[in-house]
Amino acid sequence: MFALVTEKAYGQHRSYFDALDNEDHGLQWLRLADDGVLHGPSNAHPEVGWLSSDVFFGGLIDRFFEIVEAAPEFRWLQSAAAGVDLKEYQRLMSRGARMCNAHLTAIPIAEFVLRAVLDVFQDAGRWRAAQAEIRWEHHNFREVWRSRWLIIGLGAIGAETARRAQAFEAHITGVRRHPTGDEPVDAMISPAEMPAALPEADVVVLAAPATPETENLVDENFLSAMKPGSVLVNIARGKLVDDEALLRALEGDRLATAILDVFNTEPLEPDHPYWTHPKVVLTPHSSGGGIGRWDRGAELFCDNLRRLLAGEPLVNEVSSMQLLTTDLPFALGSQ
Incomplete structure (x- = not known):
């Protein structure tokens, strides 16, 4: 299985990925660099992906979804954000892909x-x-x-x-x-x-x-x-x-x-x-800037990936109904 992550997240959380590799799940990592170049086996398409925090703030989000949406067998996305209102999420789920959000901040x-x-x-x-x-x-x-x-x-x-x-x-x-x-x-x-x-x-x-x-x-x-x-x-x-x-x-x-x-x-x-x-x-929209969110995000991605491979329920899985009802006040956290 090919998994899409950023080069930055892969380097920062290498111990988490090494642990998955040691468990012999047959994972291969496709790593998206800051310049938009995808590193990994040529012509490989991801089946799963981690939309980590650096994707949102590093200008990679369009490139990330370009890769994901071109992958014919993509089946699961883990987002580092709580919000589920991106149109890209809707497109992926309409294709049958699953998605999980997070409350890291x-x-x-x-x-x-x-x-x-x-x-x-x-x-x-x-x-x-x-x-x-x-x-x-x-x-x-x-x-x-x-x-x-x-x-x-x-x-x-x-x-x-x-x-x-x-x-x-x-x-x-x-x-x-x-x-x-x-x-x-x-x-x-x-x-x-x-x-x-x-x-x-x-x-x-x-x-x-x-x-x-x-x-x-x-x-x-x-x-x-x-x-x-x-x-x-x-x-x-x-x-x-x-x-x-x-x-x-x-x-x-x-x-x-x-x-x-x-x-x-x-x-x-x-x-x-x-x-x-x-x-x-x-303050300049900075209340969620705690650095512990990075490790929490890596832990959640790896935990959910193990669950996916084992056929177990995923943590924070988003339903199609949630995509339709994100305008309900007081129902979810704001970030």
């Missing part, structure tokens, strides 16, 4: 949220400023302990965030349209019940996908219902927030801070008010 995003909220609650900038000015200065700060969190979207990212906030003994209310019953929260409510929960929340985390139903979810009414001094965190998609409404709300006393990692336009325009607003903490 849930851990770093959840860690990012806790770090960012702690930074705001503790007003850590005052310590950094005092150190820079060589001043020995104390200040009091808010605690996460017994704070109340509203997490909108309880997919992989929302759930990982909830677990970490609970470790600080925060009270977590989750919002999800179709609860499974095992979410790591203290209370679960439906989207219809969300407005009543906003006035109680010290921290509101947006972790839902961008859909027609969630576009501009955070509007004038949403913001006016939030608790005075609360913190808004958006690690979902920029489309969930009405920027003009948020800027107006930040001029008042209701929101203490908006922690924003995603925006309606990316990169964010250089003259956008968010850059210099004193109540905005801005």
Whole structure:
């Protein structure tokens, strides 16, 4: 069986591939280099492939799918991303190929949220400023302990965030349209019940996908219902927030801070008010950048490849129904 991976992923995770080779599955590796050249036996076509993170960010995605779609016997794709909305996925599955997605960034995003909220609650900038000015200065700060969190979207990212906030003994209310019953929260409510929960929340985390139903979810009414001094965190998609409404709300006393990692336009325009607003903490869509996601991706690919060869159920297999229902709000994580 020929398996398609990138040259970079093959080199970075060689131990995982060597372990598969030692198990004598009869695998041969087709390696896609950064320049688009495919290394391996000539005229070979892959049957399986790993769409690793470097494909998305290294400019190889078109070349990767060109190879896959030209392979007449291609039967399984492992993606490093959670999203399943690429048209190439639909084309592959319409041919009978199977596909699995991944939730590799849930851990770093959840860690990012806790770090960012702690930074705001503790007003850590005052310590950094005092150190820079060589001043020995104390200040009091808010605690996460017994704070109340509203997490909108309880997919992989929302759930990982909830677990970490609970470790600080925060009270977590989750919002999800179709609860499974095992979410790591203290209370679960439906989207219809969300407005009543906003006035109680010290921290509101947006972790839902961008859909027609969630576009501009955070509007004038949403913001006016939030608790005075609360913190808004958006690690979902920029489309969930009405920027003009948020800027107006930040001029008042209701929101203490908006922690924003995603925006309606990316990169964010250089003259956008968010850059210099004193109540905005801005990062360039980087909350999922934890390097542990690379090893987790390799482990998942190799585990699923073993399962495929053994005829066992695959982890995170995507159904054709999921491709048709990715617009259901609160059903999946956002990244």
